[in-house]
Amino acid sequence: MNDQILFRPPTSRDAVAMRILARDSQVLSVNSTYYYALMARHFQATCMVAEGAGGICAYGIGYCPPEQPDTLFVWQVGVARAAQGQGLGKRLLIALIQQQRPDFLEATIAPDNRASINLFRSVARQLAAAHTFSKPAFFDAEDLGAGEKAEHLMRIGPFAEQSTTK
Numbered sequence: 551m552n553d554q555i556l557f558r559p560p561t562s563r564d565a566v567a568m569r570i571l572a573r574d575s576q577v578l579s580v581n582s583t584y585y586y587a588l589m590a591r592h593f594q595a596t597c598m599v600a601e602g603a604g605g606i607c608a609y610g611i612g613y614c615p616p617e618q619p620d621t622l623f624v625w626q627v628g629v630a631r632a633a634q635g636q637g638l639g640k641r642l643l644i645a646l647i648q649q650q651r652p653d654f655l656e657a658t659i660a661p662d663n664r665a666s667i668n669l670f671r672s673v674a675r676q677l678a679a680a681h682t683f684s685k686p687a688f689f690d691a692e693d694l695g696a697g698e699k700a701e702h703l704m705r706i707g708p709f710a711e712q713s714t715t716k
């Protein structure tokens with residue numbers, strides 16, 4: 551199945567599917583469909599979807615923080631449950647890096663999300679880039695509200711020129 555996957559920037563028509571993947575993950579924050587549509591419209595160059603025979607099976611949403619134009623901050627990455635553990639998340643992030651060609655990739659992760667930590671470490675290893683996972687929280691649990699966990703910053707890079715070239 552993984553070989554038949556097309557990686558492409560999302561359009562607003564993918565918003566409903568991205569929201570469903572977020573909802574079904576039971577891990578990701580679920581935002582409004584409007585929000586996903588807006589990200590696809592305004593941040594297409596820093597977002598990516600994976601499309602298989604059954605439709606959208608993974609997505610990544612990111613942006614470059616205005617103060618850090620060399621950094622692609624990945625806000626959400628999600629893979630359909632049935633497709634997890636088959637290298638799809640890693641391929642999607644690498645496709646996103648090759649599309650946008652940042653010097654650094656960042657994301658925040660709850661320290662108990664082993665799948666996510668391993669995903670970003672695996673991307674760093676594949677692209678022969680350094681990575682750090684910050685000890686101090688990027689957002690404390692109190693910042694994020696009731697029931698939420700602290701999020702720590704994963705930073706990967708700098709990427710070598712050839713690793714971000716298709």
Ligand SMILES: CC(C)(COP(=O)(O)OP(=O)(O)OC[C@H]1O[C@@H](n2cnc3c(N)ncnc32)[C@H](O)[C@@H]1OP(=O)(O)O)[C@@H](O)C(=O)NCCC(=O)NCCS
Binds near residue numbers: 633636672
């Ligand atoms: C995190 C997530 C995107 C990973 O996608 P995936 O396609 O399953 O990951 P991959 O198959 O590409 O694996 C990448 C690496 O992570 C590791 N990994 C994947 N799932 C794992 C798990 N459940 N536990 C531990 N490690 C895991 C793999 O072994 C691999 O490491 P390796 O290259 O050293 O072997 C996916 O599990 C998911 O959608 N989870 C729910 C949403 C979420 O937590 N998103 C991240 C926060 S924004």
